[in-house]
Amino acid sequence: MTDLLHSPGFLGTNANFAADMTLVMSILVALIFTTGYWLALKGKYDIHKWVQTTGAVLNVILVFWLMLLPYRDFIVRDSGGPRDSVFYYVTTIHATVGFFAFVFGNFVVLRGHKLVPEKLRFNKYKPYMRTAYALYITTTLLGVWTYWTWFVTVSNPPVF
Ligand code: HEM
Numbered sequence: 529m530t531d532l533l534h535s536p537g538f539l540g541t542n543a544n545f546a547a548d549m550t551l552v553m554s555i556l557v558a559l560i561f562t563t564g565y566w567l568a569l570k571g572k573y574d575i576h577k578w579v580q581t582t583g584a585v586l587n588v589i590l591v592f593w594l595m596l597l598p599y600r601d602f603i604v605r606d607s608g609g610p611r612d613s614v615f616y617y618v619t620t621i622h623a624t625v626g627f628f629a630f631v632f633g634n635f636v637v638l639r640g641h642k643l644v645p646e647k648l649r650f651n652k653y654k655p656y657m658r659t660a661y662a663l664y665i666t667t668t669l670l671g672v673w674t675y676w677t678w679f680v681t682v683s684n685p686p687v688f
């Protein structure tokens with residue numbers, strides 16, 4: 529498994545398999561959230577709930593498994609650097625918006641399953657859910673920009 533993750537990627541960029549998989553999975557999660565949005569618009573709230581829960585859980589796995597360590601190694605510790613300044617700021621903007629999407633999105637999911645304290649149980653679903661959706665989608669777009677910077681435009685791409 530580790531060998532596969534570190535082998536060359538399948539998208540024809542400088543990325544390895546792990547990074548290409550992260551990109552494809554992130555886009556898949558965004559499509560899952562968009563399907564869930566559409567289900568809410570159709571009034572199918574029960575399926576909506578499980579579709580959005582699936583998206584949020586996959587997102588948690590992606591962040592912990594494939595995003596935190598590269599952030600620590602190549603941004604915080606600057607392994608193999610220095611690189612162009614865009615490399616650091618695009619990744620940090622992505623991570624910052626992503627942090628809020630992660631916290632807020634998981635809060636919305638936990639509230640949906642009645643797993644937060646009574647006083648945090650909002651009842652006006654729409655504004656909370658639209659905000660969570662907007663944060664997730666913005667983070668995904670910033671993630672695509674991050675991928676592009678790391679593995680297409682930067683002159684010495686990170687190797688891991
Ligand atoms: C898992 C727990 C969830 C439950 C129980 C749930 C339930 C609901 C309900 C009942 C509504 C209708 C609100 C209304 O019409 O006033 C709604 C709408 C919505 N939900 Fe969720 N939801 C959950 C998770 C999420 C997540 C994580 C997202 C974002 C990624 C999300 C995105 C949306 C959006 C965008 C709408 C608004 C649709 C519109 O504009 O009419 N939901 N949800």
